[in-house]
Structure formats: C-alpha cells, structure tokens
Amino acid sequence: IFAAGIDLSSGSMVALLTMILAQMLKFIGIPLVFALPLIFIVGGLLGLVIGLLTAYGRIPSFITSLAALIAFRGLALTFNNGSPIFSLDPALEPIFYGKLIGIPLPFFYLIFFYALAAFIMNFTRLGREIYAVGGNPAAAVLTGINVRKVQTTTFVIAGLMTAVGAILMSARLNSGSPNYGQTLELQAIAAAVVGGASLAGGRGNILATLMGAMTIVIVQNGLNLNAAPSSIQNVVLGLIILMAVGIDMWRAELSTLISSFVKRFSSNKKATLKRNS
Template sequence: MAIVDRNVTPPRPDSTPAHSEIAPRSAASGNTSRVRQVMSQIPGPLIGLIVIFVALSFLSQYFLTPRNLLNILSQVSAVGVMSVGALLIILLGGIDLSVGSVLALSSMSMAAMYKMAGWPFEVALLAGLVVGALVGLINGILTAYGKLQPFIATLATMSAAAGLALFITNGNPITGFPDWFIAITATSILGIPIEGVILVAIFAIAAFWLKFRPSGRALYAIGGNEEVARLSGLPVRRAKIMVYTIAGLLAAVAGLLVTSRLDSAQPTAGAADLLNVIAVVVIGGASLSGGSGSLLGTFVGLLIIGVLNNGMSLLNVSANLQPVVIGAVIAAAVLTDRKSSRRHS
C-alpha cells in the first residue's frame, strides 16, 4: 500500500511560464524607468530649443543657412550681455528694470563726450562704461542700504536714466565714430562675429565665477534665504552692490555694441530690450524668487528668444504679434518652473 505525504505540494505545471513572463515585463519596466530618468536630466529649455529649431528648419528654407545662423548670434549679442547681469540679480532674488535705459544713457554719454565735448574717443568710451557702472552702483545702494524694493529702486533709475539720455541731445541721435569701433561689429574671427566672441567670453567668465569662486557661490545662498545668509556671515550688502554694479557695467557694454553696429547713438536704444532680457533669464530656468538658475540655461534661453525672433521675421509674422509670442513663451516657462519645483519638493 503506497503512503502519500499530504505535506508535499505537487508542482504546478504552469509555474515556469509564469516566471518567464514576469521577467521580460520587469526588464521592460526597468528600461522605461531608466529612459524617464535620462529624459528628466535634460533641461526643458534645451528640449524646447531643439523643437523650435527643427520646426523652423522645415518652415523656412533660409533658416539653416550659415549666414542666417551667424546673424542670430549677432542679433542677440546685446541682449545676451545684459541677460548675464540680469541673471546675477535674479539669483539674489532681485530684479533690474533699468537695463534698457542704462544702455541708452551710457551710449549717449559716450557719444556726447566724444562729439560734443571733444574728448579722445578712448577716454569717452571708458567714461560711458563708468556711467553704466555708476547707475548700477546707485541701484545697489538703494536696495542694500536704502532698503527699497528692487522693483521700486530700479524703476526710479530707469525713469531717470531714460530722461537723461533724451536730455543730453534733446532726443537727437549722434553719428560718426572711429572705424576701429565700427569694426567691432562688422568683422569676424574664423567666421564668428566679434560681438559673438565677446558674448561667449562674458558668459564663460561669469559661469566660472558662479561655479568656482566663493563670492559667486554666495549669490545662491543669499537668494535662497537672505536672513540665514546674513547670520552665516555672508556679506549680503556688499554682494548686492557688487552685482548691481556689474549689471550696470554689462548694460553699458551692450550699449557700446549697439552703437558700433548702428554707427549711431540713439537716446531710445534699449527701450524694447527689457522684456527680452527678463524672458531670456526666466525661459532659461532661473526662479524669480531667487536662489536658482544657471548661465547655461540663460544661454539656452537667449538662443530660444533669438531663434524665435529670427524665425518669425523669416515667416513674415507681424512685428506687432511677435511680443505676444514671447509673452506666451514666458508664461509657459514660469508654469513649467512651478510644476518642476512642486515635483522636486
């Protein structure tokens, strides 16, 4: 008589297929999660730039020509230089509304000293840079020591600088500058416009400072929590004055680039650049609350604005509608930034 062990469970005939079916599903799930992880590491602005770039290459036969691509770099050089200073200020949790007016004032000051006062051009050029830095210094003092909100302080200097730029010549432009000055925006190095080289050099220097210098890294701490940064011993006031002064100096550099390109100093130059400067920084991923942002993202945002403006011109989009598109892109960038912040939280 056979003895049956009731504690032994007979093998399931379908156990092997079940295991072999689960394994591929697990592998596929792992691959999907890895792909999502890699995609999450790619900055959103960079993906947007690629999409816009590919779309415009199909919509316009002139977009991908080397001449047009170099034109984009030249067109965004002045806005790009100002956006570096704007990013530094936004990292502190501030904002600068005066960049366009500082561009005009520094340009008109340089031109007036050269053509009307008879100063040597090199001295007048340096004086124009000093004027821009001085306005930035005033912004820094008003925010650091005057305790004014950055919006109010820079709004006041914006109005004052715009008025002074018009007052110098009663609103008339000044033309006629040395050939070597005009050559800054009329010649190229290895096919790259000199103003593009200047733009990339400024971005590289600022990126090195933010990443490797303690005073640059301190901007993130101050923008993240100013009171904690002050209690930790960081020189908050000095950092604000320094950053606003740098922003004013960079706006003056942008003014010189515009004057060189036009061979004319215009008292209303830069009036329409404020929206583009803020758009570049915001689209690049910087948070308006301060403490986060990068120059790489700002450079990508600059290219997005430049490519959009250039593409809309090639497609004969009305100049009155182009700011509408830029405004929509800014709104989308801010909404994306908020969703990303909540997800990371």
C-alpha cells in the same frame, strides 16, 4: 535674478549710455580709447546707485529699477534735444564687429563673457554668496555673508554688462539714440527664466541662461522671417515669460502630476498584460 532681485533698467540704461558715448565722441571730442572706459565707469556707477537704494535703502529692486528705467530714459532724451546722434567714430564698427580668423568678433565676446560669468558663479566666493543670498537671505546673514554688499555688487555687475551692450549697439549702428534698448530688459528676463533661473532667486545656471537667450533669439528671428509686426513679437515674448515663470512656480505640482500619470499608466499597462495572459 540669481540673488532674488530684478533689474528693469537695462534697456533705458543702454539708451542713456549710447547717448553719453555719442556726446563724448561727437561733440566733446574725447578719443575712443578714453571714451570706452568712461562708459564702463558710468554704467558701473548707475548700477551702484540702484544697488545702494535696493540694499541699503531697503527699497524693493522692482521699484528702484522701475524708477531707474523711467529716469534713465528721460535723461537720454535730454541729450541733443532727444534726437539720435550719428557718425560717431569710424573705428567703432571694425573694433567690435570685425572678424577674427573669419569668425565675427561678437561671437568671441559672447564666449568670453559667458565663460567669465560661469567661472564667477561656479568657482568663486562671490558666486556662492550670490546663490546663498538668493536662496535664503536670513540664512546667508547667519553664515556671515554681507547680504547688502552682495546685492549691491550684483547691480554693479549688471551696470557693467549693460555698458558692454550699449557699446556694442553704438558700434553696430555707429550712433547713439534715446530710443535704443526698448524692451531689452524683458528679453533679458525672458532669457533667464526660459533658461531655468527662478525669479525667487537661489537657482539658475549660466549655460542654461545662454540656451534661454538663444531660444528667445530663434523665436524672434522666426517671427521676423514671417514678417510679424513688433506688437506681435512683444505679445509672444510676454507669453514666453508667463509660461516660463508659471512652469517655475508650479514645478512641484507639475512634478506630482506627471509622476501620478506615469504611475497610473504603468499600473494600467500591468493590468492589461495580466488580463491578456
């Protein structure tokens, strides 16, 4: 999103990667220490394919990632006749969902990956190039930035991070399923836009994205505590995305409206004080 692209394939990619991991551990017998790096490689390659089609094939990222969403879910269903694969490896859950000094390990993974993302976006050349490409691709070309390379790189990174999500999901449930990751792409987009990222690209903040993700989780937990069905949760998620994008698109108009209201209120208050005096 920071680079003015969008990836709708993350949920389906999670499902596909969990099934590939399950196949390797359960049926092929590949040790966990080798299976996990292979999942990262596959995730990166899947992201690379989407990136190449988008950047060098000049196909809009919405179309390439939408096609990937359908294709990846279909590929996931080809494994094990479309049925989930259970009891993968007893070491999976302790490695990824154990505790360190009494704190669950996912908390440390969260801090590590967000800190890494913040460092890349704020202190590296790649981060600056991503913002530049998202803000104005034509101007980025004039400054010597390889726009296509940057766009492709963002999808590779997205694939690698999706692999992390797939591994964590497999570890939590000790299984792989072609049904995992449904609506995950919408949650990711919602977290970004609620955190202030512009769908037009060029603007966004990693810490704000974390706040956006926490907001989505809090809303979902609140709905779960109130026994709201998944259909209602999807409606709420859609409304949140619509509101966040609307605020982003109408930012200038809202700013002008608020400024006008404040000035009018201030002038009315001054007039009232004059009459009273």
